[in-house]
Amino acid sequence: MPSPPRGTRSRRGLLAALVAASVAVPVSGAAVPSAVPAPAPAAHAPLRTADxxxxxxxxAATRxxxxxxxxAAARHEDHGRAAALRxxxxxGRHFLSFDGRDGGRGVEVVGDLARAERIAVLVPGAGVDLDHYWRLRKGALALREELGGRSAVIAWLGYRTPATVSTTSLTSGRAAEAAPGLRSFIGExxxxxxxxxxxxxxxxxxxxxxxRAAHGLRVADIVLYGSPGTGYGNAADLHARATVWAGxxxxxxxxxxxxxxxxxxFADIGFGTDPVSSGFGAEIFAAGSAGHSDYLRSGSESLRNMARIVTGEKHADGGAADEASAPGRGGRRA
Incomplete structure (x- = not known):
């Protein structure tokens, strides 16, 4: 039997590597967040005003x-979870919504939403749940500090994130589940x-x-950072009204x-085109030496440039651009 084409062998090898990586790390801890019981939250009518x-x-109701x-966590003797929830x-904490079940969901406001002229919504990646929520909040606090007054940052843990090392993190299934909720929240x-x-x-x-949520979404900018890909071939395929950035x-x-x-x-594995490649077509912002979890670190170049996008100071097509460019292959620099 003739050997399969080289490209086919490469894809098969990649698939084997991806699957092996997904199951090689023990995932016994992955069940812990959902194993902690929590009551269903009270039903809240949609907010129609930021009065x-x-x-x-x-x-107060979400508190x-x-x-x-x-x-409930205390009764379950999960003292770490109970302390975090207290x-x-x-x-001093301001949540628009909260659900402690199945790993947890929460939407927290940092800043004065009633008077904010600029709003940044942070959407986290894999591995962020109630037990690791502090990572998302830390980034929200740093971004709010960088933005200054008349701004608000919203930490949107509005979906069941996949475990960092899992087959689920290699497919878009969780993203497809999450996108309607994100679109609904942006509408609200x-x-x-x-x-x-x-x-x-x-x-x-x-x-x-x-x-997944981008099609026609009424936001000024969509910023992709530390991205494995989006599942789309290029930025135009998102059909976004917003400017799409990548770093x-x-x-x-x-x-x-x-x-x-x-x-x-049974599924699509992987997410396609690199968002910082010229083929994807996003506006590129400089992210300095950031590691995967460091983009919102206080004082970093990545934080500074993302804040400038949020304020509108950093424009597409070269406006207010830094001299530095993102590492690796890039699209249009801004």
Missing amino acids: PGALAERY ADIAAAGR AMAGP LRRMRPTARTTLLCHSYGSVVCA RGSGDWIADVPHVKLRLP
Whole structure:
């Protein structure tokens, strides 16, 4: 029998490597977040205004949901989860929604949403759940500090993220589940703050979520950072009304992930074109030496440039551009 074509052998080898990598690391801990019981949250009507009174009422109601989940965790003797939830239910925290079940969901506001002229929505990638929520919040705090007044950052943990090392993180299934919720949230946000400049910042697997939700979405910019790909061949395929940006730090291991998409009978594996390649066609922002989890680190070039996109100071087609460019192959520099 003749040998299969070289390209076919390469794809088969890649598939084997991806599957092996997905199952090689023990995943016994992956069941822990969903194993901690939590009550169903109270039903809340959609917010139609960002009036301070309406927001304060929602924050108080959601605080009660978090406190109830904390009590359930304490009864389950998960003292770490209980302590984290007590902190999340503190008077200085502002959640628009919360659900402690199945790993957890939460949408937290950092800043004054009622008066914000610029809003950044952070969409996390794989491995972020209630037990690792502090990573997302840390980035939100750093971005809010960089943006300054008249801005708000929203940490949108609105979906069941895949485990970092899992077959689920290699397919777009979770992103397809998450996209309608993200679109709905952005619609609610626009009703509350119709004149605010809103930007989506999408990290790692979160960029797959944002790409799925992008079609016609009413935001100013969609920023893909540390992205493994989006599942689409190029930025135009997203049919986004927004400017699509991409950045990758020189210290990010995601650069070594093969940018392919394998169509199999049961699923598509991989996410296709590299978003920082010229073939994808995104506007490229400089991300400095950022590692995969460092893009929102205080004082970093990546944080500074993403903040400039959020404020509108950094424009496509070269406006307010840095001299530095993103590492590796790139699209249009801005």
